[in-house]
Amino acid sequence: MNRSHPSFGTAAGIAFAGLALLGAARAGTVTTDPTAPVDPAVLQRIYEEVKTPYKYGIVLRPPPGLKVDCPNVFRFGGRWYMVYVQFENDPQGYTTQLAVSDDLLHWQPLGTILERGPAGSWDAANAAGGLALVDPDWNGSHALLSYEGFYWMTYLGGPNPGYEAPPLMIGLARTRHPDRPVPWTKHPDPILKPDDPDSRPFESGVLFKSHILRDDSLGLGAPFVMFYNARPPRGDETIGIAVSDDLRTWRRHGTNPVIAAPRPPHLKHGVICGDPQIVRIHGHWVMFYFGAFWKPGAFDTFAVSRDLQHWTPWTGPDLVAPSEPWDREFAHKPWVLKHNGVVYHFYCAVGDQGRVIALATSRDLRAQPPPPPAPPLPTLWLIGDSTVQTTTPGQMGWGTQLPRFFNTNVVRIINRARGGRSSRTFITEGLWDQVRAELRPGDFVLLQFGHNDGGPLDEGRARASLHGTGEETVSITNRTTGMKETVHTYGHYLRRYIRDTLDHGATPIVLSPVPRNRWENGRVLRNRQDYGGWAATVAAELNVPFIDLNDLVARHYESLGANVVSNRYFREGDHTHTTPEGALATARILATALAQLTNSPVPGWIRIPSSNE
Numbered sequence: 001m002n003r004s005h006p007s008f009g010t011a012a013g014i015a016f017a018g019l020a021l022l023g024a025a026r027a028g029t030v031t032t033d034p035t036a037p038v039d040p041a042v043l044q045r046i047y048e049e050v051k052t053p054y055k056y057g058i059v060l061r062p063p064p065g066l067k068v069d070c071p072n073v074f075r076f077g078g079r080w081y082m083v084y085v086q087f088e089n090d091p092q093g094y095t096t097q098l099a100v101s102d103d104l105l106h107w108q109p110l111g112t113i114l115e116r117g118p119a120g121s122w123d124a125a126n127a128a129g130g131l132a133l134v135d136p137d138w139n140g141s142h143a144l145l146s147y148e149g150f151y152w153m154t155y156l157g158g159p160n161p162g163y164e165a166p167p168l169m170i171g172l173a174r175t176r177h178p179d180r181p182v183p184w185t186k187h188p189d190p191i192l193k194p195d196d197p198d199s200r201p202f203e204s205g206v207l208f209k210s211h212i213l214r215d216d217s218l219g220l221g222a223p224f225v226m227f228y229n230a231r232p233p234r235g236d237e238t239i240g241i242a243v244s245d246d247l248r249t250w251r252r253h254g255t256n257p258v259i260a261a262p263r264p265p266h267l268k269h270g271v272i273c274g275d276p277q278i279v280r281i282h283g284h285w286v287m288f289y290f291g292a293f294w295k296p297g298a299f300d301t302f303a304v305s306r307d308l309q310h311w312t313p314w315t316g317p318d319l320v321a322p323s324e325p326w327d328r329e330f331a332h333k334p335w336v337l338k339h340n341g342v343v344y345h346f347y348c349a350v351g352d353q354g355r356v357i358a359l360a361t362s363r364d365l366r367a368q369p370p371p372p373p374a375p376p377l378p379t380l381w382l383i384g385d386s387t388v389q390t391t392t393p394g395q396m397g398w399g400t401q402l403p404r405f406f407n408t409n410v411v412r413i414i415n416r417a418r419g420g421r422s423s424r425t426f427i428t429e430g431l432w433d434q435v436r437a438e439l440r441p442g443d444f445v446l447l448q449f450g451h452n453d454g455g456p457l458d459e460g461r462a463r464a465s466l467h468g469t470g471e472e473t474v475s476i477t478n479r480t481t482g483m484k485e486t487v488h489t490y491g492h493y494l495r496r497y498i499r500d501t502l503d504h505g506a507t508p509i510v511l512s513p514v515p516r517n518r519w520e521n522g523r524v525l526r527n528r529q530d531y532g533g534w535a536a537t538v539a540a541e542l543n544v545p546f547i548d549l550n551d552l553v554a555r556h557y558e559s560l561g562a563n564v565v566s567n568r569y570f571r572e573g574d575h576t577h578t579t580p581e582g583a584l585a586t587a588r589i590l591a592t593a594l595a596q597l598t599n600s601p602v603p604g605w606i607r608i609p610s611s612n613e
Helices: 014-027 040-050 398-405 431-436 490-503 531-541 549-560 562-568 580-594
Strands: 054-060 067-076 079-088 093-101 108-114 126-131 151-158 169-175 206-214 224-231 238-244 250-253 272-281 284-292 298-305 311-313 330-339 342-351 354-361 379-384 412-415 444-448 474-477 484-487 507-511
Touching: 040 272, 040 284, 040 298, 040 342, 067 126, 067 330, 067 342, 079 126, 079 354, 093 151, 108 126, 126 206, 151 206, 169 206, 206 272, 224 272, 238 272, 272 330, 284 330, 298 342, 379 398, 379 431, 398 412, 398 580, 431 490, 444 490, 490 507, 490 531, 507 531, 549 562, 549 580, 562 580
Parallel strands: 067 354, 093 126, 298 330, 379 412, 379 444, 444 507
Antiparallel strands: 054 354, 067 079, 079 093, 093 108, 126 151, 151 169, 206 224, 224 238, 238 250, 272 284, 284 298, 298 311, 330 342, 342 354, 474 484
């Protein structure tokens, strides 16, 4: 999107922030006050982390006669995907496209994922999408994070053909399959409009590109935060904030833009700050965005914040700027990520090759290309709670000991279990999406949940699922996160893991939860009447492997007796979490059961050492 002739208006922010920053630097002060400018040393450190001085070149071209713009990149199924917009002809306007890559350098277009609406609809001419809820951790998974079982994007929409012809509004779309070139389902109405009752003066004309992140700290009073660029009918393009509890209903936050630039006195048209992308680096929020016309041309830069609403712009060298024939007019619209120690900065380049997607990097990948990736080993993924993995001293989950029973030269074992999580919260916190980012065909997923699925639905740890295997639901507002949520049964969540795993071409293996150290009449209490039985029911329903780990481990405990089990496998006062010796015993039992699977490669990966190894 190239707004090369914005109209007149007001702008403020970067110059004043720069003066305040200079004052703080001269004073030699460092503060944690979120309203104060970020220390210059912090900005410099972040610049050194994100700078990309090496231009790799063009990585994605449009079909003949068309233009591409606005790259967004995410990880799914062990591959990279790019969502980008394409400017169409007849009639003129945007659609949203999908491409795939295995190395971030070579991209293959897959097709359209967001078409323009039918004649007479509010988005009949434009549907320019941008991803929502990408993992913001700079050293994280680059995964799309789901909400209510879907992946989401917002999009710029408008009814009138032409180049960004007003009015332009922001819409919402969703999918269960972000890796497939199939249309996403649109929310019927815009979620933000320039003429909304709470619209502010700086956004009263046109709304452009938006970016949504999830903020579990609720620092702005809601779990979902949208940054978007907008302008009045005659004015500068600036970046503002809206917030939501459910992605569908939004309210503006604050009265002014959070990023703006001063217009040079001689300039006869407006200036632009736009296309924000938010990541988390060194404990600070970092916004990548592009600027235009308050300095020559269009270029990418960044700003830093402690609290998402008070931002200190970087005033040093641009991250990318025009320098090559193919980006000599504009080098702008950033999407920046770090992978395997290399920073990749995707951007829209405008020059002698038309409007294309280009790449700059922190290392010269033309002079030193990255080595071709080795063929991946199949992976055994472990998901669950603290009985699978824990960091508490003296305790150990069985997942930590399981690799002792496998030939790890032929299979990887990755333990993503997280203490305190239930079948519900492992999904709602994005932990399952982070697994899905790397889950490949031929992999296996061992899943064990249930220990944390009781308790309150909407307060405290708010992690309970509904009992049973049906499709009953309860709608809540989570008092802990502020998020509106539909809570499902334990069985529903297990079906989600199973079906998602199968969609990736991988194999789920369902486990009943390991027993607690609770006895009655000389026998360990089983969970056949609740979580263990429900897990077995769902596995049978979907015809996937099931291992009754609860019963197998309980039988082992009974063979030793309550005193031996309590003294060797558990610490005093804890009936749930095993010692390293108890975890080893459970891992051996599980490996023995896995070795008995049929029509599976898993038994060939297992080696059961003698009991004294």
